[in-house]
Amino acid sequence: MTLGSDTRYLFIRYLTKLVRNPILLFFSLFQPILFLALFTQLLTRLGSFPGILPDHVSYLEFAAAGILLQNAFGSALQSGNSIVADIDSGFLQKMLVTPVSRSAILLGRLTSDAFRVVIQSAIILGLAYAFGAIENTPFSVTTGVLGILGIFFTLAFFGLAWSGISLALGMKTRSAETVFAIGGVITFPLLFLSSALFPISFLPTWVKDVSMFNPVSYAVDASRAFMITGYDWGTILPAWGVIGLVALITLSATLYQFRKVVS
Amino acid sequence: MSDIISVKDLVLVYADGTKAVDNISFNVAEGEFFGFLGPNGAGKSTTIKVLTTLLRKTSGEVNVAGYNLEKDAAAIRKVIGVQSQDTTVDGDLTGRENLELQGHFYQMKTSEIKARVKELLRLVELESVAEKRARNYSGGMKKRLDLASALIHKPKMLFLDEPTTGLDPQSRSTIWAYLQRLNKEEGITIFLTTQYLEEADKLCKRLSIIDYGKIAASGTPGELKSQVGADSIRVGLENCDRDRSRAKEIIRSMTGVSEIIDSEECINVFAKNASQLIADIVRALDSSDIRLTTVTFAQPTLDDVFMKHTGRRIRVEELVKAPSMMFGGRR
Numbered sequence: 001m002t003l004g005s006d007t008r009y010l011f012i013r014y015l016t017k018l019v020r021n022p023i024l025l026f027f028s029l030f031q032p033i034l035f036l037a038l039f040t041q042l043l044t045r046l047g048s049f050p051g052i053l054p055d056h057v058s059y060l061e062f063a064a065a066g067i068l069l070q071n072a073f074g075s076a077l078q079s080g081n082s083i084v085a086d087i088d089s090g091f092l093q094k095m096l097v098t099p100v101s102r103s104a105i106l107l108g109r110l111t112s113d114a115f116r117v118v119i120q121s122a123i124i125l126g127l128a129y130a131f132g133a134i135e136n137t138p139f140s141v142t143t144g145v146l147g148i149l150g151i152f153f154t155l156a157f158f159g160l161a162w163s164g165i166s167l168a169l170g171m172k173t174r175s176a177e178t179v180f181a182i183g184g185v186i187t188f189p190l191l192f193l194s195s196a197l198f199p200i201s202f203l204p205t206w207v208k209d210v211s212m213f214n215p216v217s218y219a220v221d222a223s224r225a226f227m228i229t230g231y232d233w234g235t236i237l238p239a240w241g242v243i244g245l246v247a248l249i250t251l252s253a254t255l256y257q258f259r260k261v262v263s
Numbered sequence: 264m265s266d267i268i269s270v271k272d273l274v275l276v277y278a279d280g281t282k283a284v285d286n287i288s289f290n291v292a293e294g295e296f297f298g299f300l301g302p303n304g305a306g307k308s309t310t311i312k313v314l315t316t317l318l319r320k321t322s323g324e325v326n327v328a329g330y331n332l333e334k335d336a337a338a339i340r341k342v343i344g345v346q347s348q349d350t351t352v353d354g355d356l357t358g359r360e361n362l363e364l365q366g367h368f369y370q371m372k373t374s375e376i377k378a379r380v381k382e383l384l385r386l387v388e389l390e391s392v393a394e395k396r397a398r399n400y401s402g403g404m405k406k407r408l409d410l411a412s413a414l415i416h417k418p419k420m421l422f423l424d425e426p427t428t429g430l431d432p433q434s435r436s437t438i439w440a441y442l443q444r445l446n447k448e449e450g451i452t453i454f455l456t457t458q459y460l461e462e463a464d465k466l467c468k469r470l471s472i473i474d475y476g477k478i479a480a481s482g483t484p485g486e487l488k489s490q491v492g493a494d495s496i497r498v499g500l501e502n503c504d505r506d507r508s509r510a511k512e513i514i515r516s517m518t519g520v521s522e523i524i525d526s527e528e529c530i531n532v533f534a535k536n537a538s539q540l541i542a543d544i545v546r547a548l549d550s551s552d553i554r555l556t557t558v559t560f561a562q563p564t565l566d567d568v569f570m571k572h573t574g575r576r577i578r579v580e581e582l583v584k585a586p587s588m589m590f591g592g593r594r
Contacts, residue, residue, distance in 0.1 A: 002370050009367040017355040020396070090349040094412075097315045097345040098368035099337060263319065 006101040010108025011115070014082070018116060025120070028078060032071040032124055039063050039197060040131060052199050057228055058137040064128045065223035066196030068151065069216060071124055072117045072159040073187050079113045080166030080179035087174060087261065102262055106254065109167070110160055117159035118152045125151075147226040150236070154226070157243050158219045164250025171257035196220045218242040266326075267293045267420055267452045268314065273323035275309055283309040285476035286323075291454055291469075296446045298467035299456040300565060302577050306476040307456035308348055311424045314454070315345045328420055341369070344418035348425045350405045354398030358389050358408050361397055362415055369416040376415070383411040387441065403434030410441065421445065423455040427462060435462075442466060460565045460577065472569055479572035484565060491563040491571050493521050494537030498544065499528035499557035506553045513547050528557060537562075 018024060040060045046052055053062050086092040095105055125141075125148065132139025141147050169179045191197065193207055194216040200208055211217045222239035225232040268291040275284040284306045291297040299307045312318040314327055316336040325332040328342045352361050359380060366376035384390045387407035392400065397408060406426065413421060426442070427435040443466065445451045457463050463470050464484045471481040480487055498514075500506050507530060511523050514532055519540060522533040534540050537560055548555055569577050 005367070005370070009364060013353070013356070013364055016360070017353070020355045090347050090351040091353060093317060093347060094345075094351040095368060096317060097340060097343070098365070099340045099370065100368040 002099075003101045003104050003107070006104030007107045007111065010100075010104055011112045014109060014112035015115065017082075018112070024078060028074040029071070029120055029123065031074060032067050032120075033127060035070060035197075036063070036067050036124065036127060036131065039067070040135070040137075044135070044137065046199075046202075052202055054228060056138075058132075058139065060128060060132055060135070060137050060139050061228060062199065062224070063197055064125070064139070065151075065220050065227055066191070066194075067128075068121050068124055068155055068223060069158065069196055069220050070187075070191055071120050072155045073162055073191070075116050075120055076113055076159040076162035077166050077180070077183040077187070079109065079163040080168075080170030080183070081176040083109065083167055084170045084174055084176045084179065087171070092261070096262060102258075106167075106258055110163055110251075113163045114156040114160050117156045121152055121155050141227050142230050143226050147231075150226045150231075151223045154219060154222045154236075154239065154243070157240065157247070158215075161215075161243055161247035161250050164247060164254045168250060168253035168257045171254070171261050190214060190216045194220060195224075215242050215246050265293055266290045267295075267328055268297075268454065269324075269326045270310075270314070271324040273310070273313065273325060274321045275306075275313055275318065276321045283476055284313065284320075287471075287473070287476070287478045289471055289478060289481065291452060294446075294450050294452055296442075296453045296466055296468045297455070298463045298470040299454075299473050300458070300460070300463040300467075300470050300569070300577075301456075301473035302458055305473045307458075307473060308424050309476075310473075311345075311347075311422050311454070311456060315343060315422050316340055341416070342419045343422060344413035344416070344420070345422045346409050346413045346424065346426055348428065350402070350409050352397040352400070352405050352408050352412070354396060357394050357396055358384065358400070359393040361408060362412055365412040365415045371416060379415055379417075383414055386414075387411045388437075401434075403430055403437070406430060406434065406438060407441075410438065414445070418451065420452045420454070423453065425456055425458065427457070427459070439466060458577065460569075464565055472565075472572060474569075474573045480568060487565065487568045488563045491567045493533035493535060494563065495561045496532040496534065496537050496541060496544065497526060497528045497557070497559045497561065498530050498532060498548075498555065500530070500548075501554040501556050503529040509551065510548055510553050513551060513553075514544055517543055517547070528559075 040063060043063070044059050046059045053059065092105070128139055141151070143150065166179050166183055169182055170176070173179065193210045194214045195211055196216055200211065203211070218239040222236045225235045270290070271288045273284055273287050274282070276282050287310070299310065301307055309318065313320045314325065314332070316332065316339055320332070327339045330338045332339065353364070356364065362380045362383060363376055366379065371379070384393050387410060389404060389408060389411070392404065397405060400408065410426065423442070427438050430438070439462070442453060446453050455466065467484065469481070469483050470487070472479045472487070480490070482490070498510070500510060507525070511530060514520060514523060517540060519534045519536045520532055521535065524531045532540070532544070541558060541560060545555065545558060566577055569575070
């Protein structure tokens, strides 16, 4: 089966490129880490008002899920840029004149994106633990190691869905700048009009209404369930369903654009 | 010899209506070194893209390596090697990693790849920098690495789209030497496109001159040039003003001379059998006490051929600036 091995070698190629360009990693981690430091400093008193955060939950614990999600956003956004780079340099064409599996070109890309989200999430989670220790605010994941895996899965899955958008945009526009601009424009509204950084009860009614239709809210709520409330499948499974639906749409768009590029 | 490429009535019209390839037909025999010579935008790259399965042709019949392009694109990909006009190496990977990855694209076994990579690194003389990232290679080194990667799977047939465009003269002649070796020693059929006259002349056993998507002429460089007709002999005289008309008279009476014109040196003689005429000219002028300063012999160039068929010189202003020695980074 060439799909499997082709995907593996392309997966390795993308990760090698990433590791050898640490500046890319730095930039995509910079913002989430800044948010982690800033928001937890600014809003840590939030926990002392009764009824805003769940009992015995620090703002650090609350915000971690949102910041992890923001990170998944950021790194998935770079995915489109890298396919634009491959098209511009002619490397995609170089692959296409070989018998390499066409699907592997996309699959290698997507799996490496997902893997990257997991690695970056682990770094951020580690930092959150460190912050907790330094600031003497409680930070823990209720569901333990298995729950952390659940969080990683949710984030990677969300990252995949989001990669689909940037890949499709990248292949459509062939412009890294456009991908970046469009990505930037939709990231923040989606993030702030969701339950990512502020408790839903804290938000104005219209934002609450919007956030109901915002897939980000679902993904954050699922991660937050693993982190705070436990295996709340009533939250987790619908979230996975919503992410799956988004992924279906964005990856179909990606596949459609890819077919146009390939043929 | 059987044909490894046969193209009949190939047409490619881009989505915007541009007819890049306009009804061309040609054949390339197995083991041949064949070339397309033409200016930028003549349709060379487009033809290569069609033949290497990258672009879908509008119409026509194409067979490569015994496979039909439409039905067996996948089979064709396995036996051809392609070097595109843009040098495409992954700058983040080392030279060795670039080649290994390419080997994996062809589903080669890891042990097989190892041996082949070693061989190719030696061929293109990149052994000493094999572990360095390709980003840091010079232009010539990148081209060589790219060429090596096109050879990883020992292709039967190599497509090279302007393999030396933009290179300094040293790197060009190095690449030329590799290509001649590959063709002669390993019997790889090579289809090359170029806008350099000397490159086509030196490398190609047979070539087609292509312009505006059409083949203007085909043949061996020698055949094409002899179609233009005459070689030229440039004769310089010590006292040109005084002797010119007398010299012209003497030379005109010789057999084979087709035309005599005044030139910078003094006179320019066009003749079919110029190489044999030189001695006669020298002798005749000498015995008439006309003193010669120079006699140079020039064969028609492919540019003359291009001129004859298209009415224009190869659009020189569009040629990539002739790589000058001054910029040829010696390492």
